[in-house]
Amino acid sequence: MARGAGFLGSRWAILGGAMSWVSERNLVAALSEAGAFGVLACGAMEPPRLAEEIAATQALTDKPFGVNLITMHPRLEALVQVCLDAKVGHIVFAGGIPPGPAIRKAKDAGARVICFAPALALAKKLVRSGADALVIEGSEAGGHIGPVSLNVLAQEILPHIRDVPVFVAGGIGRGEAILSYLEMGAAGAQIGTRFVCASECVAHANFKRAFIRGAARDALPTVQLDESFPVIPVRALQNAGTKRFLEHQAEVIRRFRAGELTKEAAQLDIEHFWAGALRRAVVDGDVENGSLMAGQSVGMVAREEPVAAILAEIMAQAAAAIAARGPARP
Numbered sequence: 001m002a003r004g005a006g007f008l009g010s011r012w013a014i015l016g017g018a019m020s021w022v023s024e025r026n027l028v029a030a031l032s033e034a035g036a037f038g039v040l041a042c043g044a045m046e047p048p049r050l051a052e053e054i055a056a057t058q059a060l061t062d063k064p065f066g067v068n069l070i071t072m073h074p075r076l077e078a079l080v081q082v083c084l085d086a087k088v089g090h091i092v093f094a095g096g097i098p099p100g101p102a103i104r105k106a107k108d109a110g111a112r113v114i115c116f117a118p119a120l121a122l123a124k125k126l127v128r129s130g131a132d133a134l135v136i137e138g139s140e141a142g143g144h145i146g147p148v149s150l151n152v153l154a155q156e157i158l159p160h161i162r163d164v165p166v167f168v169a170g171g172i173g174r175g176e177a178i179l180s181y182l183e184m185g186a187a188g189a190q191i192g193t194r195f196v197c198a199s200e201c202v203a204h205a206n207f208k209r210a211f212i213r214g215a216a217r218d219a220l221p222t223v224q225l226d227e228s229f230p231v232i233p234v235r236a237l238q239n240a241g242t243k244r245f246l247e248h249q250a251e252v253i254r255r256f257r258a259g260e261l262t263k264e265a266a267q268l269d270i271e272h273f274w275a276g277a278l279r280r281a282v283v284d285g286d287v288e289n290g291s292l293m294a295g296q297s298v299g300m301v302a303r304e305e306p307v308a309a310i311l312a313e314i315m316a317q318a319a320a321a322i323a324a325r326g327p328a329r330p
């Protein structure tokens with residue numbers, strides 16, 4: 001883990017994957033204090049709100065942490081400036097390929113840039129564009145996902161990207177799994193779902209309870225009903241909202257076919273269904289109608305416990321796996 005930890009400035013090369021509404025000051029500071037690398041989720045925050053959240057996190061920890069910015073945010077460059085003004089050392093660009101000027105602005109000011117690489121060709125392009133590290137996130141992950149599993153992405157990308165550290169994400173719940181990816185060439189891992197039930201995490205008790213009850217097979221990607229009306233795949237625990245989403249798509253498509261809605265209006269209507277839904281679940285505790293974004297690793301979330309205990313367990317599993325091999329043979 002030395003390369004990844006050196007890059008992040010943390011004790012262990014484990015990033016707390018940014019989770020909108022979940023990864024705020026308390027969880028992020030707790031992760032960094034406990035030896036991992038917390039990452040604040042900017043989500044849809046406006047620049048002044050992000051500045052406030054960064055300052056509040058810095059008040060809780062003097063350890064390094066990063067900020068995750070969504071590339072389609074209309075004020076992306078202003079958000080980068082907020083991070084730079086606050087001397088945030090690492091900016092994670094998520095949700096698409098970041099525009100060149102945003103990468104350059106961050107790097108010119110000395111920040112390190114971390115990008116998501118969904119395929120080998122894009123990984124190489126991102127490194128050429130200045131990415132200082134990459135995250136490869138498999139479809140096992142919670143939230144917005146690509147189509148390829150981490151198992152396959154790791155085999156496709158890790159042997160070919162050696163110039164920058166690569167962190168693996170998606171479905172990671174135990175230390176043995178991290179160890180195996182390190183052996184394939186990863187520099188560390190990014191974990192989201194397993195930290196949702198950290199005692200320090202402010203998510204609503206109902207949200208945490210759903211994670212403790214949830215099994216891997218309950219965390220499914222959104223279902224798209226009609227190929228003319230694309231739906232962005234999001235992995236989440238199934239609830240009344242996911243069932244209603246299917247009915248909603250069917251109804252909107254029926255109205256489009258009946259000439260009651262234009263194609264654009266129908267597409268927008270489908271896209272708007274989940275607006276604000278993650279907040280409703282995480283903050284308000286509406287686990288029936290809100291979005292319960294969760295990775296397949298949700299089955300390995302057993303109880304609420306401090307971040308330090310979760311990290312200690314994961315690192316002990318990795319260490320035990322190494323010890324079980326016995327002394328190295330000459």
Ligand SMILES: Cc1cc2nc3c(=O)[nH]c(=O)nc-3n(C[C@H](O)[C@H](O)[C@H](O)COP(=O)(O)O)c2cc1C
Pocket residue numbers: 016017018019020022041042043068094095137140141142143144169170171172190191192193194292293294295296297
């Ligand atoms: C509730 C939730 C919200 C998330 N929000 C974001 C986000 O705002 N930005 C982002 O880049 N990734 C987001 N993710 C993905 C995580 O950062 C991380 O990559 C993912 O959770 C890793 O997979 P795992 O959950 O199986 O550990 C989210 C994941 C979850 C579960």
